[in-house]
Amino acid sequence: MKPHTVEEIRAIISGDLIQGSDEIIIHFGAYRLKQIKNQNTILFSNKRITDWKRLNEFFPLVLVTDRKSSQSELPKNLTVIHVEHLEYAYWKFVHYYRSQFQIPIVAITGTSGKTTTKEMIKHILSSSKKVTSTNLTNNSRTASLQYLLSIEEDTEAAIFETAVGSPGDILRAGEYFKPTIGIITNIGAHHLNYCKTLEGYIQAKGEMLKIIEPTGVLIINAEDINTRKIDTNSFPGKIVKVGTHTTCDFRAFNIQFSHDGMNFSVQHKKRNFQMFVPGFGEHQVYNALAAVAAVYEMGVTIPEAAIQLKTFKKFNKQLQVIEGINESIILDDTWSLTTTSLEAALKVLNEIGKEKKKIAIIGTITDLGSWGYIIHEQAGELIQQIGVDVLITIGEHASIMANHAVKMGLSSPVYTFKNTILVYDLLNEIVDSNTIILIKGDMYSKHISELALKLRKKK
Structure with missing residues (x-):
């Protein structure tokens, strides 16, 4: 997290200092007790906390709350900021923090391939940029604040998975990340216990179109049947299609299995490029196409992406x-x-x-x-x-x-x-x-x- 003093945060969220010091510098944020893992954390909570002793190791600690507590309830070395409405103050802080960074932020969703595509983008960019991202498959909505705060002053790009457990999950992630590039890898049948129907699941994935910045980019698998069911007419930004059809902006052809991976050619703007991606299967080629399209939008040339892609390390237990x-x-x-x-x-x-x-x-x-x-x-x-x-x-x-x-x-x-x-x-x-x-x-x-x-x- 980019460091802020208590005084600076109070100004952002319109809070009153009830006790403690305005000089404390905040390095971490949380809205649940179990998210507190470091000193100098700011906690947004209106819950009554009774066991302050187990939090002793994390002091100095700052509490933002709209709950009125007696002085005897709170440790004397706790800094407390009182706000009128906690949720309003929390989102004001989130939106302010995101607004500080004018960097490419990629949000990825899909039934399959989102973690691999995210890791490919990270691998390609990390050769020349400071990058932050979701950790492996940990894309829980409860981790969104931590991932947003992982963007720091020297961060040059961020890549986040936005999974769907139920409708609204992508919209909520968008409130945090406000991506400039969105990717839908594919849409199969999953999480129907909460989305109820396949159509409901497709609509939940389609929320991606609503969270990308208006001048941003949407990258889609043009050949995925369910992705094609999403109405993209209302999307104001640029749509980039990847696949094997001649109408795709990034088109793969001459796809061949080779030792430990896939050889294929990519056609973009009437130019052809040779590529290799570790990992077997045509689906791996589609993952690579989406990754190459994303980094291209961030200024990485296709030959540069191809060189980096060769050294990508695929995950264990993925074929x-x-x-x-x-x-x-x-x-x-x-x-x-x-x-x-x-x-x-x-x-x-x-x-x-x-x-x-x-x-x-x-x-x-x-x-x-x-x-x-x-x-x-x-x-x-x-x-x-x-x-x-x-x-x-x-x-x-x-x-x-x-x-x-x-x-x-x-x-x-x-x-x-x-x-x-x-x-x-x-x-x-x-x-x-x-x-x-x-x-x-x-x-x-x-x-x-x-x-x-x-x-x-x-x-």
């Missing part, structure tokens, strides 16, 4: 290729699970598993609410269309996709398990050096992650 049991190959994709990422993973399995026996182990897709049955059926249809030699599902809901795949015509052997206890023994029998295994789940499915580790070749 990570490793040696497995009985000399097999494991594709560990236990980072996340949606129908969008499942389709991408199955396509990679088929491409790099040519001439091998292809086994897919798939867990349950979560956060679907009443849509769970339908989405798992859609997953089963994807499995049948793309094809595998052996299908193994783990979990009661996952068995829906197995049953539907068979109903749609999948003739390969299919095994359904409620848990992972017997899966390893089965694999030990049917796996050999001519086998490639895709194991697909999300980071919250511990039993799937543990099975993936167990399947690795013991060193």
